[in-house]
């Protein structure tokens with residue numbers, strides 16, 4: 001079947017400011033603030049391609065609601081990678097799935113000077129009022145949330161010396177919006193390190209040695225614990241993977257190998273003592289994103305979007321995404337794992353939370369680390385599973401679902417914005433970019449959180465290539 005969405009994997013180099021985006025429908029009068037979304041805008045240089053969706057050059061964009069009016073702006077991140085690659089027409093830094101041809105001397109130098117890309121294109125986080133844009137390689141930039149100008153490189157007061165970190169730090173609403181994250185250090189002695197950050201102040205929580213490190217895109221947080229889902233997409237052990245990463249020619253993530261006969265292991269780390277207090281294992285699965293996690297009656301409830309294996313990663317190579325005939329996309333399942341606390345390592349099984357597939361899950365973040373009821377995400381329409389082409393809301397208690405689907409409409413990750421005076425968890429709105437494959441333009445969709453039906457839309461007359469993640473900053477206008 002025809003590939004309807006491939007035109008939105010074309011480079012979009014224009015930078016625009018639209019002070020008055022035409023809005024149809026009505027938006028709630030409490031809606032004031034800025035949604036910053038992150039994703040790629042440029043996929044090629046004159047002499048090279050970034051090859052994979054995850055490596056496109058970062059083009060953050062924002063929608064601002066200010067007293068009933070909507071404005072839009074996009075601007076490329078002025079990273080070293082953006083500047084040097086565009087100046088030379090080539091790729092100069094190692095990315096997730098792309099690697100410049102490195103000489104032996106380059107590889108020796110890289111042992112001392114990190115040569116990975118600073119193309120921060122995944123997500124923004126609010127560090128006590130400073131907006132920071134992140135990738136999963138160890139570089140960050142401060143952004144101006146309205147002009148989207150690149151302010152400066154962003155660093156913690158302690159050099160983290162990471163090989164990778166996640167671009168999905170957790171924000172703890174019960175601890176003054178403390179940032180919690182983990183990083184992976186690959187060297188002669190590999191380890192995971194869990195840390196807290198508040199206003200650049202870095203505090204190590206735990207360091208867990210690991211022989212064969214797992215690739216983990218995110219992790220889960222409860223009031224007292226960090227949970228790493230250590231999936232069997234691993235760097236080969238006994239130094240082989242470390243050596244290949246340093247001296248081979250494969251891009252970063254292609255050095256990790258899927259060991260489907262090994263379990264996925266949950267490592268439960270005490271946020272106070274830093275000790276691994278519980279481990280549990282289950283059949284291998286692959287995960288990018290968590291919905292939520294919380295403690296209840298001596299168990300951790302951990303909800304995530306699970307794939308049977310890591311085959312979703314090659315789904316996102318640009319040549320596949322741009323094929324004339326679409327190639328079916330791998331669906332993920334919203335799944336719950338219940339990890340018994342304080343017990344010896346044991347096997348557990350997951351349970352499906354809903355009958356519909358779901359990825360890029362979001363919740364009402366006020367319920368982060370707490371019992372909750374609703375998740376929102378993108379999904380694949382059953383008759384055309386080409387690329388996420390519908391939005392879903394799931395009730396994790398009853399398994400009920402609500403769907404927003406219209407042919408030829410390809411929505412982004414939905415961001416839930418709570419009503420400041422909410423009386424119910426789903427009292428709020430849901431914001432998503434939608435690429436309309438009929439008109440070849442994007443619009444901002446505003447859904448009612450409770451009925452999951454359209455309240456309003458803002459038409460851009462502009463196209464935003466498919467992005468990854470967004471965050472809403474109330475009051476930032």
Ligand SMILES: [Fe+2]
Pocket residue numbers: 122168217288289468469
């Ligand atoms: Fe992500």
